[in-house]
Amino acid sequence: MMNIVTELQKDRFTPRYYVAALTDNMSLPKAQVYEKSLIHVEGDRETIIENAEFMQIYRSREVGQSYITAIATTLRAILHAMWLIIRIRPQVIFCNGPGTCIPLCASAFLLKVLGLGWSSIFYIESIARVKKLSLSGLLLYKLRMADQFFVQWPQLQQKYPRAQYAGRLM
């Protein structure tokens, strides 16, 4: 994901909200380090321009969790996602495959359908997916929830013709 963010024109895509799963403690620090490197210090007044916020979201299901309790936790994740989407009202959503993005994309899509908001959803499938899509990717593709769906290997683009292949990010 950071490959994409570093390449984006920051003044076009601002402010930036980074969302990671509650139990993920590696992703947000990476984003924080990058955003810190962007902070400007202007003139004598040292105005620090910060354009990023970092949040964590409940996961629908942890690895190994029983499917019965997963019903309740998925519901909680959906409610949390809906709350975040309503609060942030993003115009653009970038997501790259963890299951955490599904409740967020579904909430944004629902608002779109109800005419209550408009987010362009861009999905970039993981580079580790060569022949098969991830479950998140499959859901977003089949349900046509993403405005643009990127894969990083040509075989996947052939298998899923509505996907776009524009090379690998790494």
Add this chain to the structure above:
Amino acid sequence: MGDRERRVVFVTVGTTCFDALVKVVDSEELKQALLQKGYTDLLIQMGRGTYKPSKLSTLQASGNSSLQVEHFTFSPSIADNIREASLVISHAGSGSIFETLRLGKPLIVVVNEDLMDNHQSELAEELAERNHLFCAHPQTLRENVEAMDLNALQPYVPGEAKPVVALINRFLGFPVD
């Protein structure tokens, strides 16, 4: 003794537990195979693994040289370890794979058969088919080391996000630089 030229083999399992790989790398047969290929040192990053490799050196049959073995669990960055290595043996995580390829080092990826959803092997197999690395299983690692021809490897040209970002900008109606 004068400075001998070190040829380090760096083994990494990332944040995973991959005892099967560490065990194989710790075996006499594999250490012999590495010695035969001219490697002098073995550095094992064992992650969350429970099997502890021995730090004893292995003597070659002629008794002339031995493989120096070191191991550690984690480090904040393995980039330096990769840079100093002449060969990297890694688990199939995409991070380790691309970090090694980016640094231009010969790489053997070992697929962990104990993992439930082994989609990771797709990436290793695809890159092996394109001759960017060698792909092995713990049981076949020794044969792979003995048979590998480093000259057959093709350098991997890293990708970039510009083309994807250009398409995104175009979709949103921004001028594409």
